[in-house]
Amino acid sequence: MVELKNISKEYVTEDGFKKTVLKNVSCQVQEEKITSIIAAKNSGLSTLCKIICDLETASSGEIGKDSKKKIVYLPSEPSSFPWRNVFDNVTVGLKSFNKDEIVRLIKLVGLDGYEKFHPHKDSLGFRFRISLARSLAHKPSLIVVDDCFRSMDHQTKNEIYLLMKEVSLSERIGFFIATTNVTEALLLSDRIYLVKSQPGEVVTHFDIKKYDVSEMDSAEFISWRIRIENEFKKITPQSLSGISI
Amino acid sequence: MSNKKTILINRIKFFVALLFVYVVIFQFILPVNKFLPKPSLFAESFLYIWKDYQLLIAISYTASLIYSLLILSYLFVFLVRGILIRFAIEYRQTILTLRLFRYVPLFMLLILFSYWFPASILAEYIFVVVLVIFYFADKIFSEVKHVKPEYVLVAKNLDVSKGEIYREVYWKEFQPGLFDVINHLQFYLWLVVLVYEFVGDAHGLGVVVRNALAFNDYTALLYFLLITTLVMWCFAAILNAIEKKLVFWNK
Numbered sequence: 001m002v003e004l005k006n007i008s009k010e011y012v013t014e015d016g017f018k019k020t021v022l023k024n025v026s027c028q029v030q031e032e033k034i035t036s037i038i039a040a041k042n043s044g045l046s047t048l049c050k051i052i053c054d055l056e057t058a059s060s061g062e063i064g065k066d067s068k069k070k071i072v073y074l075p076s077e078p079s080s081f082p083w084r085n086v087f088d089n090v091t092v093g094l095k096s097f098n099k100d101e102i103v104r105l106i107k108l109v110g111l112d113g114y115e116k117f118h119p120h121k122d123s124l125g126f127r128f129r130i131s132l133a134r135s136l137a138h139k140p141s142l143i144v145v146d147d148c149f150r151s152m153d154h155q156t157k158n159e160i161y162l163l164m165k166e167v168s169l170s171e172r173i174g175f176f177i178a179t180t181n182v183t184e185a186l187l188l189s190d191r192i193y194l195v196k197s198q199p200g201e202v203v204t205h206f207d208i209k210k211y212d213v214s215e216m217d218s219a220e221f222i223s224w225r226i227r228i229e230n231e232f233k234k235i236t237p238q239s240l241s242g243i244s245i
Numbered sequence: 246m247s248n249k250k251t252i253l254i255n256r257i258k259f260f261v262a263l264l265f266v267y268v269v270i271f272q273f274i275l276p277v278n279k280f281l282p283k284p285s286l287f288a289e290s291f292l293y294i295w296k297d298y299q300l301l302i303a304i305s306y307t308a309s310l311i312y313s314l315l316i317l318s319y320l321f322v323f324l325v326r327g328i329l330i331r332f333a334i335e336y337r338q339t340i341l342t343l344r345l346f347r348y349v350p351l352f353m354l355l356i357l358f359s360y361w362f363p364a365s366i367l368a369e370y371i372f373v374v375v376l377v378i379f380y381f382a383d384k385i386f387s388e389v390k391h392v393k394p395e396y397v398l399v400a401k402n403l404d405v406s407k408g409e410i411y412r413e414v415y416w417k418e419f420q421p422g423l424f425d426v427i428n429h430l431q432f433y434l435w436l437v438v439l440v441y442e443f444v445g446d447a448h449g450l451g452v453v454v455r456n457a458l459a460f461n462d463y464t465a466l467l468y469f470l471l472i473t474t475l476v477m478w479c480f481a482a483i484l485n486a487i488e489k490k491l492v493f494w495n496k
Contacts, residue, residue: 050398055402076395079395079398081414092399092403120494
């Protein structure tokens with residue numbers, strides 16, 4: 001389990017002003033579960049994701065995690081290297097690897113037969129699958145997904161949601177998903193945290209069951225969506241422009 | 246018919262039309278003029294140009310100097326890429342100061358250099374190598390802040406070493422830009438080297454041009470222009486093919 005305790009992050013802007021992007025953020029990311037954190041854009045979620053992955057340091061607070069267990073970061077923009085083919089992308093950062101294992105992971109993410117393809121001319125979904133396989137190759141305990149789906153089309157998103165749920169179960173890996181999309185969080189997560197913006201601060205959380213795409217029209221799913229939206233209205237009363245449903 | 250074939254046919258048609266206009270005007274209407282030589286005279290001079298001016302040796306010397314040094318300079322930058330990129334990242338302020346050298350008028354420097362080392366082949370080689378490396382380094386320094394941060398973050402997160410990030414991520418990200426530099430630089434180098442050879446009276450095509458000017462050989466000058474254009478076009482096509490192979494992700 002990864003536990004964030006009172007994480008705060010402050011920057012000094014170019015004008016010399018101090019800006020607080022995260023304020024006392026506390027949350028728990030359970031092992032082998034999918035946890036989402038929803039906030040409006042520019043609420044410091046990317047910063048939070050980087051802090052969890054040791055790519056940035058917090059100004060204050062602490063992170064409780066097992067230092068032996070790997071946490072992998074998936075940035076919001078496609079991060080597979082266009083100059084490497086799929087197989088070589090999956091092996092980035094590995095000192096040694098088992099070829100069969102790499103082939104298995106490529107197959108697991110649905111890219112069987114594409115080992116020699118270069119990702120530069122392919123879709124966001126294709127590149128996300130490569131990044132996912134590459135993350136899995138490092139045998140992480142947690143994969144931090146930083147709002148990766150916002151530019152994907154509807155069909156690709158649904159396929160990726162399904163893939164992530166399957167991967168979480170089969171590989172026994174947890175996901176921490178930063179998103180601005182309520183439906184996405186409901187379809188993927190076991191737990192959802194709501195964050196108010198400027199500065200980012202966790203307000204509340206919900207433990208839910210993961211919904212399937214086919215359940216999106218169910219009364220239960222819609223009631224959850226309305227409930228989360230209402231919570232957002234309370235914490236950001238002016239508008240909901242920063243999040244999407 | 247494929248698009249490439251259509252373009253090629255159109256180009257051939259264009260050149261045939263130009264040739265036809267040239268023959269009609271300068272052979273029959275204006276055989277004596279100050280603009281272009283009479284086509285029959287121009288055709289007759291073809292063999293003599295190669296023999297009298299030793300054009301093949303001169304053009305081979307200049308072309309091999311330009312392209313071999315371009316390749317050698319690229320290989321040198323490739324070998325020291327780790328150091329260059331590290332310098333570009335860690336000493337930004339120093340680099341901003343060094344980039345002031347971009348404003349030094351190159352032709353003044355060129356003339357000075359050719360006077361310091363008159364008719365020296367080695368000086369010519371050193372001048373071209375320093376110039377090309379300077380342009381490559383300048384490109385690297387300007388591109389370093391445009392490298393996609395997600396690539397660097399992911400590499401760091403996956404425990405890729407700093408040196409390997411420089412060589413694998415930064416260098417690959419610079420490749421399209423460096424090939425743009427090569428494409429532009431080859432035309433620029435022709436100009437620079439020709440002027441250097443012309444002023445310094447060293448070797449190569451620049452000296453041949455100087456001799457042709459001394460003899461007022463207008464036809465020869467026109468031939469030099471055409472042959473140089475053809476050589477540049479051939480090498481540009483070769484470089485383009487190499488770029489397509491090496492920087493395939495940018496095409």
